[in-house]
Amino acid sequence: MDFLASIENSGLMTWLRESPSVLAYPTLLAFHTFGMAFLVGSSSALALRCLGVARDLPLGPMNGLFSVVHAGLWVSALSGLLLILIDARTFLTMPAFYIKMAAIVGALVLMWSLRAEVFARAGATTVAVSHKGRVQAATMLVLWLVATTAGRVTAYAPFIGWETAGAVLVTTIVLLAGVWVVSRLMRPAHPVSSRSSVHKAV
Amino acid sequence: MLESVLRYILDWPVVVEFFRSYAWGWPLMETAHFVGLTLLLGIVGFFDLRLLGLAKGLPVAPLRKLLPWGVFGFVLAVSSGLAFVFGVRANISIHPYEVLINDVFLQWKLVFLGLAGLNLFAFYKTGMSKAVDDLGPGDDAPPLAKVIAGASLVSWIGVVYFGRLIPWGQFSAQ
Numbered sequence: 001m002d003f004l005a006s007i008e009n010s011g012l013m014t015w016l017r018e019s020p021s022v023l024a025y026p027t028l029l030a031f032h033t034f035g036m037a038f039l040v041g042s043s044s045a046l047a048l049r050c051l052g053v054a055r056d057l058p059l060g061p062m063n064g065l066f067s068v069v070h071a072g073l074w075v076s077a078l079s080g081l082l083l084i085l086i087d088a089r090t091f092l093t094m095p096a097f098y099i100k101m102a103a104i105v106g107a108l109v110l111m112w113s114l115r116a117e118v119f120a121r122a123g124a125t126t127v128a129v130s131h132k133g134r135v136q137a138a139t140m141l142v143l144w145l146v147a148t149t150a151g152r153v154t155a156y157a158p159f160i161g162w163e164t165a166g167a168v169l170v171t172t173i174v175l176l177a178g179v180w181v182v183s184r185l186m187r188p189a190h191p192v193s194s195r196s197s198v199h200k201a202v
Numbered sequence: 203m204l205e206s207v208l209r210y211i212l213d214w215p216v217v218v219e220f221f222r223s224y225a226w227g228w229p230l231m232e233t234a235h236f237v238g239l240t241l242l243l244g245i246v247g248f249f250d251l252r253l254l255g256l257a258k259g260l261p262v263a264p265l266r267k268l269l270p271w272g273v274f275g276f277v278l279a280v281s282s283g284l285a286f287v288f289g290v291r292a293n294i295s296i297h298p299y300e301v302l303i304n305d306v307f308l309q310w311k312l313v314f315l316g317l318a319g320l321n322l323f324a325f326y327k328t329g330m331s332k333a334v335d336d337l338g339p340g341d342d343a344p345p346l347a348k349v350i351a352g353a354s355l356v357s358w359i360g361v362v363y364f365g366r367l368i369p370w371g372q373f374s375a376q
Contacts (some may be wrong), residue, residue: 020273022370026367026369027363027367030362030363030367031237033239034243034359036236036240037237037244037362038243038247039243040240040244041240041243042248043244044240045245045268046250047270053271054264056264057260057264057267058259058260058264062261064256064257065251065256067256068248068251077273124339133298145237150235153233154232160229163225163226164230164233168230168233172223175278181345
């Protein structure tokens with residue numbers, strides 16, 4: 001704890017935490033948000049493709065998106081490390097923080113397995129995703145939601161965090177049910193025509 | 203006149219009451235806001251980057267079918283964002299109209315949001331929306347489509363940056 005306290009009290013950490021400039025702490029938080037948006041957002045786009053959204057999109061060239069995913073990972077990891085060091089004793093004794101870290105590690109492992117399973121080996125016109133790939137994609141999305149929620153509730157008391165987690169779960173189920181209903185309603189009346197467009201794209 | 207209209211429509215006592223009654227309400231909306239902006243930036247940003255030349259092997263027309271999930275993210279972010287405005291008195295005891303006219307970061311965010319909207323309008327109005335649909339694997343987007351894609355990335359990043367700064371703005375005149 002003494003070691004953590006001395007890091008917290010170092011000049012850089014004190015400046016980042018206490019400077020009235022919005023270029024200090026608020027900008028650091030904004031970088032963490034950008035990192036999250038590109039890491040989680042881009043890898044979620046890859047996962048949605050695996051789960052059947054935009055199913056005519058060839059998988060091989062999507063591999064190029066991993067450069068954006070990895071840039072997002074670096075930005076969020078480095079900004080995240082500074083955010084921990086600014087207030088190390090608070091974060092490192094907080095259950096929500098460890099839940100977030102475990103969810104991130106799980107999501108990253110799944111993301112790289114998904115790359116090996118689906119994107120790295122796909123050709124320029126491949127569109128079929130294996131069952132294993134779909135399971136990896138769905139699990140990764142769940143873990144990203146857990147990580148995002150846990151990260152957000154680090155700003156609240158633990159019992160509010162758990163209540164929020166329950167509310168996020170219920171809201172997610174309701175919204176996904178709504179998306180499912182809307183997608184059923186918007187499905188074209190003649191499935192034959194949507195099949196022919198698949199062949200055209202391939 | 204405008205002030206009294208805004209004062210009336212920006213403050214929703216029922217939303218304030220909801221946030222006061224349920225401690226999980228505010229963090230739930232924050233989580234929805236983050237999930238929304240992540241989907242929006244991740245998917246719209248992906249589309250913009252393809253137009254700018256990343257992952258060029260992708261044909262653009264099928265890529266468009268991912269965009270409804272970006273729109274879903276936008277709807278999530280706007281709904282939760284409006285909840286923050288309508289219910290802000292539960293959090294800081296200041297009328298949302300005061301925050302709107304005093305917080306420069308909120309104002310900058312709205313400016314960038316307006317730019318993102320105008321840019322989207324230009325994307326359709328200039329015919330670029332139709333033109334990019336013909337881009338097959340390996341095809342380069344027209345220069346104007348690239349400018350619009352770049353402007354889209356810049357304006358959404360501006361929206362998120364100034365949005366994140368809002369809590370550090372000045373909430374009321376003093």
